[in-house]
Amino acid sequence: MKRFRILFTTELKLSLRSPDAILFSLLMPVLVLVVIALIYGPAGSADGQSSMIEQTFGAFISIGICAIGLMGLPLVLAEYRHKKVLKRLQVTPVHPGLLLGVQFAVQTLMALLSAALVIIVAFVFFGLRLEGSPEAIAAAYLLVLVSIFSIGLLIASTAKDIKQAGIICSILYFPMLLFSGTTIPIHVFPQPLQTAAGILPLRQGIILLNGISNGDSFTLFGPQVTVLLLIAVVATLASIFTFRWDMDSAR
Amino acid sequence: MDTNLEEVLQVQNLSKSYGSFTAVKEISFTVQRGEILGILGPNGSGKTSTLESTLGSRSRSGGTVSVLGMDPVAQRRRVFQKVGVQxxxxAWQTGIRVGELCKATACLYEPIPQWRGTLERFDLEKRIRTPVESLSGGERQKLAILLACIHQPRLIFLDELTTGLDPLARRETWRYIKQLQSAGSTVVLTSHYMDEVEELCSRALILHNGSIVAEGSIPELVSHGGSHRLEDAYINIIEGVSP
Known part of the structure; x- marks a missing residue:
């Protein structure tokens, strides 16, 4: 536990020293919220209907998950392999699971900070009111986070080098960011594209999060919960089994 | 198992290929407890490939390795509790500071070793809050040796330990290595400096094109090379086997 704490503190400090992490992980989600709120109008409609922000609350708090899980997490680990930091760690007694776990925990904290910023800004400036219970929203949020992060871990384990990791991250990140209903509201897309977007795990996560934050029950989202859980388990296990310290190292 | 404990490292028929290029050709050697073994050879002769495929940092193409009686790949975590490598x-994380790196490295061992004393000894304690990338080349090299030895390892691998160090830092590093040796550690090092090898090593092997072309105690190598100094003997040996 002491070991975990020391490594966690070190990696968190390094994360907070990185301007990329601050900009893309912490500030971008709030910026998107503000821009969308200004375009669509913040307040709820006069007839008591929930506002645009409330209907798509799940999308806003998912931007951080997407940026951190599909960019921050895998690229940090790919960079550690590229810079031979992992090679140095291979010749110490550290368990690879501890390194992955520490990075997962650090990036989770970054995502939580980014979600907290979004919630505070939405609450204070745009009159956010949510129907769903905080516990249920937190549970749905964590499920989406674990699922998307596990994809990030798998990229980190399998990418051949940092260049390839960057390409895979971009291929997954930008479509998920654009077509899952995070930055651009999903309803502006033609119906076939909306249907196709359903294949993106983050789209399923946002459907779940939007529903739960509007007060719907988990039981309505069986397929979403199943898909997200399945991705989380399979991708995490696969990332542990395919983990390499260095591209030429013995396993 | 106890009967063979004096041999802390056994390498048998170790090979390492990169595609069609064979960097290490079925070499075998052993290291006895308490020895300092030098691995010498020109650039590209296979020193680093030998060291790294012995440790599992690179995959082996053939052969077997036993480190403290264990397989460094299958029993990696147990091996590196007692082995240190420079x-x-x-390589370090971008932005990490000297103290942070020492702390994060020390905590990987059981029990967690003290490291501030060694930092003072290497004259690095004033650098504790300095980012590692802002250190001078010599300071970084000293830090790398310090980190490799942070847990008082029984067996230490040092790849070009004093490259980039000034003469004073070199002497201090040598003293430190000898002190580790008298405390019971065994050392395997690669070097291009024959004065260093004469000063530190009890035995050396000379690699050329991935094969061992000479091996023995320093006096044996000197006479094998038909000279009075190791440097001349080394050059004679290498020129003797070069086409």
């Missing part, structure tokens, strides 16, 4: 190109 690579030629040491």
């Amino acid at each position: 690579f030629q190109d040491s």
Whole structure:
């Protein structure tokens, strides 16, 4: 536990020293919220209907998950392999699971900070009111986070080098960011594209999060919960089994 | 198992190929407890490939390795609790500071070793809050050796330990290595400096094109090379086997 704490503190400090992490992980989600709120109008409609922000609350708090899980997490680990930091760690007694776990925990904290910023800004400036219970929203949020992060871990384990990791991250990140209903509201897309977007795990996560934050029950989202859980388990296990310290190292 | 405990490292028929290029050709050697073994050879002769495929940092193409009676790949975590390694190109996280790196490295061992004393000894304690990338080349090299030895390892691998160090730092590093040796550690090092090898090593092997072309105690190598100094003997040996 002491070991975990020391490594966690070190990696968190390094994360907070990185301007990329601050900009893309912490500030971008709030910026998107503000821009969308200004375009669509913040307040709820006069007839008591929930506002645009409330209907798509799940999308806003998912931007951080997407940026951190599909960019921050895998690229940090790919960079550690590229810079031979992992090679140095291979010749110490550290368990690879501890390194992955520490990075997962650090990036989770970054995502939580980014979600907290979004919630505070939405609450204070745009009159956010949510129907769903905080516990249920937190549970749905964590499920989406674990699922998307596990994809990030798998990229980190399998990418051949940092260049390839960057390409895979971009291929997954930008479509998920654009077509899952995070930055651009999903309803502006033609119906076939909306249907196709359903294949993106983050789209399923946002459907779940939007529903739960509007007060719907988990039981309505069986397929979403199943898909997200399945991705989380399979991708995490696969990332542990395919983990390499260095591209030429013995396993 | 106890009967063979004096041999802390056994390498048998070790090979390493990169595609069609064979960097290490079925070499075998052993290291006895308490020895300092030098691995010498020109650039590209296979020193680093030998060291790294012995440790599992690179995959082996053939052969067997036993480190303290264990397989460094299958029993990696147990092996590196007792073994320390300094690579030629040491690597750190971007932005990490000296103290943070020492702390994060020390905590990987059981029990967690003290490291501030060694930092003072290497004259690095004033650098504790300095980012590692802002250190001078010599300071970084000293830090790399310090980190490799932070847990008082029984067996230490040092790849070009004093490259980039000034004469004073070199002497201090030598004293430190000898002190580790008298405390019971065994050392395997690669070097291009024959004065260093004469000063530190009890035995050396000379690699050329991935094969061992000479091996023995320093006096044996000197006479084998038909000279009075190791440097001349080394050059004679290498020129003797070069086409």
